Amino acid sequence: MSPTPNPTILFVSNPQGIPVPGEDLIHRPDITIDIDNEPLNGGVLTKTVALGIDPYMRRRMQFEYKPNTPVLGCGIGVVLRSENPKFRVGDHILGRSYPFAQYAVLSEATEPLRVLKNETGLPWTAYLGVLGLAGETAWVGYKAHAEAKKGETIYVSTGAGTVGSVVCQAAKAEGLRVIASTGSESKVEFLKEIGVDVAFNYKKQDVGTVLKENGGVDIYWDNVGGKALETVMGCMNKYGRIVICGFASQWNVPPTEWHGNKSLVLALVKNVTIKGFLSHDTIAKYGDFDFEAEVTKLVKEGKLNVREEASDKLEDAMKMLGDCLVGANEGKGVIVFS
Amino acid sequence: MSPTPNPTILFVSNPQGIPVPGEDLIHRPDITIDIDNEPLNGGVLTKTVALGIDPYMRRRMQFEYKPNTPVLGCGIGVVLRSENPKFRVGDHILGRSYPFAQYAVLSEATEPLRVLKNETGLPWTAYLGVLGLAGETAWVGYKAHAEAKKGETIYVSTGAGTVGSVVCQAAKAEGLRVIASTGSESKVEFLKEIGVDVAFNYKKQDVGTVLKENGGVDIYWDNVGGKALETVMGCMNKYGRIVICGFASQWNVPPTEWHGNKSLVLALVKNVTIKGFLSHDTIAKYGDFDFEAEVTKLVKEGKLNVREEASDKLEDAMKMLGDCLVGANEGKGVIVFS
Structure with missing residues (x-):
C-alpha cells in the first residue's frame, strides 16, 4: 500500500x-x-x-x-x-x-x-x-499525602484544572472547607458550581490576604510552586501539610530565574510537612486507593465534574x-x- | 538584707x-x-x-x-x-x-x-x-520524622553539635550509613570518634560532590537551611526525607537576604518529604519516645558522646x-x- x-x-x-x-x-x-x-x-x-x-x-x-x-x-x-x-x-x-x-x-x-x-x-x-493521569494524580495524591481531616481547610491553587477540581471535590466530599483560586471569572464561576467555599481570581485578589482572612490553611495543594508557595507558607496553620503536585508558575521562565523560596524556615516553626510526589511512585508505594472504581462512581453520580x-x-x-x-x-x- | x-x-x-x-x-x-x-x-x-x-x-x-x-x-x-x-x-x-x-x-x-x-x-x-532540649530535639525529631530504615544513608549537617552528634549516633545504632559535615578539622576528628562513616569539613569539601560520590542520601537532617538545603535536594534519593531542624546558615544575614531555594520542584520529581519540626510540638503529637530513659542509658554505656x-x-x-x-x-x- x-x-x-x-x-x-x-x-x-x-x-x-x-x-x-x-x-x-x-x-x-x-x-x-x-x-x-x-x-x-x-x-x-x-x-x-x-x-x-x-x-x-x-x-x-x-x-x-x-x-x-x-x-x-x-x-x-x-x-x-x-x-x-x-x-x-x-x-x-x-x-x-x-x-x-x-x-x-x-x-x-x-x-x-x-x-x-x-x-x-x-x-x-x-x-x-478525570479517569486518566490527571484524575489519578489528584486522587492518589490527595488520599496518600494530604492527611485530610473533616473540618480542616484546604487551599487548592489552579482549582479549576482537572487535578485541582478533582481535589476540590474530593475534599468537599470529606467535609473539608475548600478555598480555591484560578485565573479567570468564568473559572471562578465553575469553582462555585462544584461547591468550592471560597473561590477567587488570583489575578484580582492577593492570595496571602484571602488565606489570612479565612483563618489560614491546614492543607495546601500546590499546583504552581514559585512565589505562591512561598506566600502560602506564611498562611499555614500548625501541623499543616503542603502537597507539591505541580510547578505551573515556573515553566514560563528559565530555571536560572525560578523564584527562590525564602520561607522554608516556617516549616520548622509551624511543624509543616511538605510532600512532593509523582503519581506512579505514590501508587508503587501506597496503592491506587481504588482510583478508577471510586472516581467512575462519582462521575456517573454527577458528583465529580471537570471541564x-x-x-x-x-x-x-x-x-x-x-x-x-x-x-x-x-x-x-x-x-x-x- | x-x-x-x-x-x-x-x-x-x-x-x-x-x-x-x-x-x-x-x-x-x-x-x-x-x-x-x-x-x-x-x-x-x-x-x-x-x-x-x-x-x-x-x-x-x-x-x-x-x-x-x-x-x-x-x-x-x-x-x-x-x-x-x-x-x-x-x-x-x-x-x-x-x-x-x-x-x-x-x-x-x-x-x-x-x-x-x-x-x-x-x-x-x-x-x-544531651539530656536537655538539644538531645530531646535530636531524639524525638529523629524517631518521629526520619522514618529511618537499616541500610539507608543519612547526611547530618553540623554533625558535631549536640543535636547533630546525637542524630549521628542514633542513626549508627540503627544500622544506617552516616555522612556528617562540620567546620573544623578537630570536629571532623570528633565525628570519626563517634563512628560517622564519612566525616568531612564543609569549608574544604563541596557538599554536593561528597554526597553524590557516596551514592546520594535517603535522609537529610538539616540543621543549617539556606544554600546547603538547596544543594542537598539535588542529592536526595527517591522517597527521601528531609528533616528541617535548624537554620544555622541564615542567622548571620537579615531575612531579606536569606537564600532563596530554587530546588523545591525536585521534591516532586523525587517524591521527597520535607518535615519541619519543633520538639515540643512533636512531643505533643507523637510522644517523647522514652527520650530521657533511652538517652541516659546510652550516655552511661558510653554509646552517646557529645562535646x-x-x-x-x-x-x-x-x-x-x-x-x-x-x-x-x-x-x-x-x-x-x-
Missing part, C-alpha cells in the same frame, strides 16, 4: 519557558507511514482516537523527550494491526507515552499499554482526564499545551480525531 | 544577623536583687547553677524576647526560697525560659518547671545538652551564642556558676 499521511507533532528542543509552536514544537503534516508494512516488533499499530494535553508534558520536555522525535503524552488509539496476542484489532488502547500523531506504533517493551473496555459508557476522553476543551486539529495541541501551562485554557485540553 | 549583685544578660533588640555583644545583648553586672524580699508571686527564687547556650535562642530573639529584659534559655538553679509546695529549698530546678542571670525568679505560671533528681550521677550540665565547652563567666554567654550560630564553637556551650 502507498504511504499514508501521518501528521505528527515533533519535539525540537527543551524550551527556555513556554514551548513556542513552530520553534520548540513543530507540526509535520508531511510525515507518512506505510500502514500495512510498518514494522511492529511485537507491538501494535493504532489509529489515534484522542490525545490529552497535560501540564506534566512540560516536565517531560526537560527530562525525557528526545529532539526531533514525536511529543509523547496520554493517548487512545484503535488497533489496526497487532503482533501481541493481548491486543486485538479493534481494541481501544491507552498509552501514556503515546506519540502525538495520526497513527502510532506502540509496544509494551517501552511502556505499559492498557485495553480500555469502557463498560461505563463515558466518553473516551474521560480516560485522558473539557476539545479540538479536532492536531496542530492545536501545541498552543493548547502552552495555554494549559499559563492557565489560559478553560478546561482539560483534548485532541479528538474525527 | 541589702541588695545583692545579680549580673544579667539583657536582650536589647532583634539583631540583623549574629547578635553583637554590647549592642544586641548587654552584660549588666550592676543589676541587683533583694534576695530576702524579692516578690515571688507563688514562684521560687533560685541561685543559678548552669545555663545552656543553644542555637534556637536566635529564633526566640526574632519571635519572643522583649527588649530590655533578660535573655531566656535553658537553665538550672538551686531553690533559695519557695512559695510553691512542689519546689523545696535546695531542689535543683530546670527551666527552659530561665533568665541569664545569677539569680532568678521562676514561676510555673509562665513556664513548666521541673525538679531534677539526677539519680544517675551525670553532671548537671548534661541536662542542658561540651564550659565557661564560668556569665558575660561569655554572649560570644558563645554567636560562636554556636556560626559553628565557631568546639562543643555545647554552658555557663557553669561557681
Whole structure:
C-alpha cells in the first residue's frame, strides 16, 4: 500500500519557558507511514482516537523527550494491526507515552499499554482526564499525602484544572472547607458550581490576604510552586501539610530565574510537612486507593465534574499545551480525531 | 538584707544577623536583687547553677524576647526560697525560659518547671545538652520524622553539635550509613570518634560532590537551611526525607537576604518529604519516645558522646551564642556558676 499521511507533532528542543509552536514544537503534516508494512516488533499499530494535553508534558520536555522525535503524552488509539496476542484489532488502547500523531506504533517493551473496555459508557476522553493521569494524580495524591481531616481547610491553587477540581471535590466530599483560586471569572464561576467555599481570581485578589482572612490553611495543594508557595507558607496553620503536585508558575521562565523560596524556615516553626510526589511512585508505594472504581462512581453520580476543551486539529495541541501551562485554557485540553 | 549583685544578660533588640555583644545583648553586672524580699508571686527564687547556650535562642530573639529584659534559655538553679509546695529549698530546678542571670525568679505560671533528681550521677550540665532540649530535639525529631530504615544513608549537617552528634549516633545504632559535615578539622576528628562513616569539613569539601560520590542520601537532617538545603535536594534519593531542624546558615544575614531555594520542584520529581519540626510540638503529637530513659542509658554505656565547652563567666554567654550560630564553637556551650 502507498504511504499514508501521518501528521505528527515533533519535539525540537527543551524550551527556555513556554514551548513556542513552530520553534520548540513543530507540526509535520508531511510525515507518512506505510500502514500495512510498518514494522511492529511485537507491538501494535493504532489509529489515534484522542490525545490529552497535560501540564506534566512540560516536565517531560526537560527530562525525557528526545529532539526531533514525536511529543509523547496520554493517548487512545484503535488497533489496526497487532503482533501481541493481548491486543486485538479493534481494541481501544491507552498509552501514556503515546506519540502525538495520526497513527502510532506502540509496544509494551517501552511502556505499559492498557485495553480500555469502557463498560461505563463515558466518553473516551474521560480516560485522558478525570479517569486518566490527571484524575489519578489528584486522587492518589490527595488520599496518600494530604492527611485530610473533616473540618480542616484546604487551599487548592489552579482549582479549576482537572487535578485541582478533582481535589476540590474530593475534599468537599470529606467535609473539608475548600478555598480555591484560578485565573479567570468564568473559572471562578465553575469553582462555585462544584461547591468550592471560597473561590477567587488570583489575578484580582492577593492570595496571602484571602488565606489570612479565612483563618489560614491546614492543607495546601500546590499546583504552581514559585512565589505562591512561598506566600502560602506564611498562611499555614500548625501541623499543616503542603502537597507539591505541580510547578505551573515556573515553566514560563528559565530555571536560572525560578523564584527562590525564602520561607522554608516556617516549616520548622509551624511543624509543616511538605510532600512532593509523582503519581506512579505514590501508587508503587501506597496503592491506587481504588482510583478508577471510586472516581467512575462519582462521575456517573454527577458528583465529580471537570471541564473539557476539545479540538479536532492536531496542530492545536501545541498552543493548547502552552495555554494549559499559563492557565489560559478553560478546561482539560483534548485532541479528538474525527 | 541589702541588695545583692545579680549580673544579667539583657536582650536589647532583634539583631540583623549574629547578635553583637554590647549592642544586641548587654552584660549588666550592676543589676541587683533583694534576695530576702524579692516578690515571688507563688514562684521560687533560685541561685543559678548552669545555663545552656543553644542555637534556637536566635529564633526566640526574632519571635519572643522583649527588649530590655533578660535573655531566656535553658537553665538550672538551686531553690533559695519557695512559695510553691512542689519546689523545696535546695531542689535543683530546670527551666527552659530561665533568665541569664545569677539569680532568678521562676514561676510555673509562665513556664513548666521541673525538679531534677539526677539519680544517675551525670553532671548537671548534661541536662542542658544531651539530656536537655538539644538531645530531646535530636531524639524525638529523629524517631518521629526520619522514618529511618537499616541500610539507608543519612547526611547530618553540623554533625558535631549536640543535636547533630546525637542524630549521628542514633542513626549508627540503627544500622544506617552516616555522612556528617562540620567546620573544623578537630570536629571532623570528633565525628570519626563517634563512628560517622564519612566525616568531612564543609569549608574544604563541596557538599554536593561528597554526597553524590557516596551514592546520594535517603535522609537529610538539616540543621543549617539556606544554600546547603538547596544543594542537598539535588542529592536526595527517591522517597527521601528531609528533616528541617535548624537554620544555622541564615542567622548571620537579615531575612531579606536569606537564600532563596530554587530546588523545591525536585521534591516532586523525587517524591521527597520535607518535615519541619519543633520538639515540643512533636512531643505533643507523637510522644517523647522514652527520650530521657533511652538517652541516659546510652550516655552511661558510653554509646552517646557529645562535646561540651564550659565557661564560668556569665558575660561569655554572649560570644558563645554567636560562636554556636556560626559553628565557631568546639562543643555545647554552658555557663557553669561557681
